[in-house]
Amino acid sequence: MDSIGRLSRTVGRIARTRYPGFLFGLSLGRGEIPIFTYHEARADEFAQDLEYLQRNGYRTLSLAEFCRQTSTRNAAAKSVLLTFDDARKSFWDIGVPLLRKFDARATLFVPTYWMGHPPMRQGSTSDMFMSWEQARAAAQSGLVDVQSHAHRHALVNTSGKLIGFATPDALARYDVYDWPLRNVDGSEELGYPVLGTPIYSAAPLLSAEHRFVENSEVARACQQHVRDHGGADFFRQGDWQGQLRRIHDHASKTRAPGTGERMRDEDFRMLVASEFEQSRAHFQAQLGFAPEYLAYPWMLGSDYSLQLARDFGMRAVFGVALDYRKANRLSLPVPVFGRLKADWLRLLPGNGRSSLRQMLTRKISGFAHDQNLAH
Numbered sequence: 383m384d385s386i387g388r389l390s391r392t393v394g395r396i397a398r399t400r401y402p403g404f405l406f407g408l409s410l411g412r413g414e415i416p417i418f419t420y421h422e423a424r425a426d427e428f429a430q431d432l433e434y435l436q437r438n439g440y441r442t443l444s445l446a447e448f449c450r451q452t453s454t455r456n457a458a459a460k461s462v463l464l465t466f467d468d469a470r471k472s473f474w475d476i477g478v479p480l481l482r483k484f485d486a487r488a489t490l491f492v493p494t495y496w497m498g499h500p501p502m503r504q505g506s507t508s509d510m511f512m513s514w515e516q517a518r519a520a521a522q523s524g525l526v527d528v529q530s531h532a533h534r535h536a537l538v539n540t541s542g543k544l545i546g547f548a549t550p551d552a553l554a555r556y557d558v559y560d561w562p563l564r565n566v567d568g569s570e571e572l573g574y575p576v577l578g579t580p581i582y583s584a585a586p587l588l589s590a591e592h593r594f595v596e597n598s599e600v601a602r603a604c605q606q607h608v609r610d611h612g613g614a615d616f617f618r619q620g621d622w623q624g625q626l627r628r629i630h631d632h633a634s635k636t637r638a639p640g641t642g643e644r645m646r647d648e649d650f651r652m653l654v655a656s657e658f659e660q661s662r663a664h665f666q667a668q669l670g671f672a673p674e675y676l677a678y679p680w681m682l683g684s685d686y687s688l689q690l691a692r693d694f695g696m697r698a699v700f701g702v703a704l705d706y707r708k709a710n711r712l713s714l715p716v717p718v719f720g721r722l723k724a725d726w727l728r729l730l731p732g733n734g735r736s737s738l739r740q741m742l743t744r745k746i747s748g749f750a751h752d753q754n755l756a757h
Contacts, residue, residue: 402416404416409731410460410730415462417465417719417721417722418464419466419722420724421467423477423480424472427724429480431727431728434730439732440462442462442487444489445675448463449697463489464487464488464489465490465677466489467491467531468531468559469511469531471509471512474512474520482523482525486525487525487527488526489526489529490520490526491531492512492528492531492665493533494665495660496511496535497668517669527675528669530661530676531676532657532679533656533657533658533664534657535559536586537559537562537585538562538584538587538594538653539593539595540590540592542640542642544641545583545755546580546623547579547580547581547623548579549617550614552755553577558573558574560755561755562582576605577609577614577616578605578609578616579604580596580626581755586678586679586683587653588657588683589684590684592644592645593650594642597640597641599633599637600630600633600642603633603637604629604633608626655690658690658694659694672695674695675700676699677700678700682699688714688716688718689715691716697716698716698719699719701721702720702721702722
C-alpha cells in the first residue's frame with residue numbers, strides 16, 4: 383500500500399507544522415489560546431484531560447468566547463478551545479456526560495452526510511455516528527457548539543496512480559473516511575469499498591485542485607477477480623497483488639477511458655460548492671440554523687474553497703497545525719485557526735505536566751498506524 387509514499391508525505395507534513403512553544407516546556411504566549419482536536423471520546427483519556435485542565439485553572443471556551451477574545455486580542459488567562467470532529471457516537475455517549483461532570487465546553491464539527499447514515503463494515507451492525515436528535519440535544523445543552531465539518535468529509539482521486547487495493551487487512555485498519563469517493567457507473571459511493579477495489583492517489587475534496595474520476599469498469603474487473611477466486615481468502619495467496627495488478631492493467635488498456643479521466647473544472651467546482659450547500663441545508667433543516675464555522679477535514683482548504691467559505695457566511699475556519707504560511711496570509715478571505723491533536727494537551731503548563739520526550743515516544747510507537755491510506 384505505498385508505505386514509502388505515505389511515510390514521505392507524513393514527513394513533509396511534520397516539516398510544515400508550526401509547533402507552539404508550550405510543547406517544548408515553555409510558558410503560553412501572551413493571549414495564546416491553544417485549540418485541541420479530538421475524534422473519538424475515550425473515557426479515561428478525556429476525563430484525565432478535563433481533570434488536568436480543571437486542576438490547573440484552565441477555562442474551556444465556547445466558540446463565541448474564543449472568537450471574541452481572539453478578535454480583541456484580550457484572551458483570558460489560561461484558556462483553551464476543545465473541538466471534536468466527525469460527530470462520532472462516542473462524543474454523545476462519553477464526551478457529553480464528561481463535559482457535564484466537569485462543567486466544560488466543547489465544539490462539535492458535524493459532517494452532515496454521515497448523520498444517521500451508518501457506514502457498515504461487512505458483518506457489522508453497529509453505527510459510528512451520532513443522530514440528528516443527539517446533535518440537537520448537544521446543542522441545547524449549553525455545553526456544546528455544533529458547527530460544520532463539511533458534508534461528505536470526502537477524499538477524491540487526483541490521478542490514476544495506483545496506490546493499492548482494498549484488502550481485508552486495509553478495511554480493518556483504515557477509517558471509513560480514508561477511502562476516496564468512488565465512481566460507480568456514474569453514481570458516487572462513499573465508505574468502505576468492495577474487496578479488490580483499486581485505490582488511487584487522493585486528496586481531501588475541499589483541499590484538492592481537481593478530481594480524477596476513475597473507470598468503474600476497471601474497478602469491477604478487479605472486484606470480480608477477487609470474488610471468483612475466494613473472496614477474502616484470495617488475499618492469502620502469495621501472488622495476489624501481482625494478479626490484481628495484471629487484471630487492473632489489462633482492463634485499463636481494453637476499456638475506455640483507461641484508468642479514468644479528469645473531471646471538467648466546472649463540474650469539480652460545483653462538487654466543491656455542494657459541500658457548503660448541502661451542509662447548510664442539513665443544518666437548517668435539522669438544527670434550525672446555518673453553520674458559521676467550518677473545520678476542514680485533514681488540512682486547510684484550497685483558495686477556491688476558502689472563498690466559498692466566506693461566500694457561505696463562515697465567520698472563521700479551522701484547519702490543523704499545518705500550512706501556517708498560508709494561514710497567516712493577510713489576503714485570506716476568512717480568519718483561519720490551526721489546531722493541535724488532543725494528545726498534546728497535557729504538555730500545557732501545569733501541575734503534572736507531561737514531557738515532550740514522553741509524548742514523542744508515544745507518537746513514534748503509533749506512527750505506522752497513523753499513516754494515511756491514499757493522501
